[in-house]
Amino acid sequence: VNPAREFFLLWVLGQDLAGAITVMPADGEALPPNVHEDIEEETKHEAPMRFSLAGVQLKFSAVQHASGGLTIPASGTGGSWIVKLPSSRFEAVPENEYSMMEMARMLGMDVPETQLLPIEQIANIPEGIGKFGNSAFAIKRFDRADGQAIHIEDFAQVFGVYPQDKYKKASMRNIAQVIGIEGQEEDIAEFIRRLVFNTLIGNADMHLKNWSVIYKDKRTASIAPAYDFVSTIPYIPDNSAALKVSRSKKFSDFTFDELSHLAAKAMLPEKLVQDTAKQTGEGFYEIWAKEKSHLPLTKDMIDAIDKHLRDVPLR
Numbered sequence: 001v002n003p004a005r006e007f008f009l010l011w012v013l014g015q016d017l018a019g020a021i022t023v024m025p026a027d028g029e030a031l032p033p034n035v036h037e038d039i040e041e042e043t044k045h046e047a048p049m050r051f052s053l054a055g056v057q058l059k060f061s062a063v064q065h066a067s068g069g070l071t072i073p074a075s076g077t078g079g080s081w082i083v084k085l086p087s088s089r090f091e092a093v094p095e096n097e098y099s100m101m102e103m104a105r106m107l108g109m110d111v112p113e114t115q116l117l118p119i120e121q122i123a124n125i126p127e128g129i130g131k132f133g134n135s136a137f138a139i140k141r142f143d144r145a146d147g148q149a150i151h152i153e154d155f156a157q158v159f160g161v162y163p164q165d166k167y168k169k170a171s172m173r174n175i176a177q178v179i180g181i182e183g184q185e186e187d188i189a190e191f192i193r194r195l196v197f198n199t200l201i202g203n204a205d206m207h208l209k210n211w212s213v214i215y216k217d218k219r220t221a222s223i224a225p226a227y228d229f230v231s232t233i234p235y236i237p238d239n240s241a242a243l244k245v246s247r248s249k250k251f252s253d254f255t256f257d258e259l260s261h262l263a264a265k266a267m268l269p270e271k272l273v274q275d276t277a278k279q280t281g282e283g284f285y286e287i288w289a290k291e292k293s294h295l296p297l298t299k300d301m302i303d304a305i306d307k308h309l310r311d312v313p314l315r
Contacts, residue, residue, distance in 0.1 A: 058084070061082060062081045063081070098296065116135050193280045196280040199241065231301065245258050259277050
């Protein structure tokens with residue numbers, strides 16, 4: 001969103017923001033006028049084209065009903081689930097995300113409840129969406145529990161970075177340093193698990209907004225549950241991650257030495273980092289070999305990930 005439109009966006013969506021912040025209009029105030037005027041070239045950026053779900057996949061807040069299906073409220077807000085509909089540009093993105101999240105769960109990562117639903121089981125979806133695919137991905141909101149909002153912050157917020165700079169204003173090392181300072185050893189281990197996992201699946205879209213901290217007790221920050229795990233290489237083959245690890249963002253440079261450098265610079269326990277990375281890598285290859293043919297992935301997706309794995313040196 002262009003910064004000039006932020007107020008309008010908050011006015012419309014402020015009562016259902018991520019986390020525990022609520023923005024409400026003053027009593028009796030009407031909606032502000034549209035602010036399209038005099039905003040030009042807002043989509044231009046210097047970075048090369050990347051896969052970004054934000055631009056290709058409709059996403060709504062949804063309410064679950066007794067039958068197990070979901071309903072998107074008329075306002076598009078207020079639910080305890082997030083529903084991601086089929087992409088108009090890329091094949092089987094819901095199936096891809098569901099598969100990657102399930103693999104992460106098998107590896108012991110903190111993954112919210114997820115579902116892969118036929119779109120017929122979701123009420124109030126946009127008309128005609130079925131021509132792009134038959135399934136939708138749903139994930140339980142971890143910033144909502146028992147009717148209460150739980151505060152979260154993504155790392156673009158933590159670092160004060162606008163969304164358009166989410167690929168270039170910080171690194172995995174910077175994220176790791178914050179988690180090391182604010183969290184516990186398990187938070188550090190969870191960060192390393194996710195870093196290794198997303199490298200191995202070829203997720204080139206783990207930018208600043210795809211990492212968050214959560215304040216379960218309203219005061220103490222810890223790494224938030226996992227979200228937005230998608231293998232992007234079947235769609236846009238890329239040897240570069242969204243952010244540098246420590247010295248490099250190339251998947252082909254992802255080694256134990258690179259992780260040692262990250263540990264030293266982010267002031268993390270090196271043994272914890274190395275042991276977690278080794279365990280995650282070994283577990284991944286075992287689970288991938290066993291499960292890839294049973295997950296709802298296309299042959300092209302499996303082939304793309306297999307090809308990618310041959311180029312990643314971490315074993």
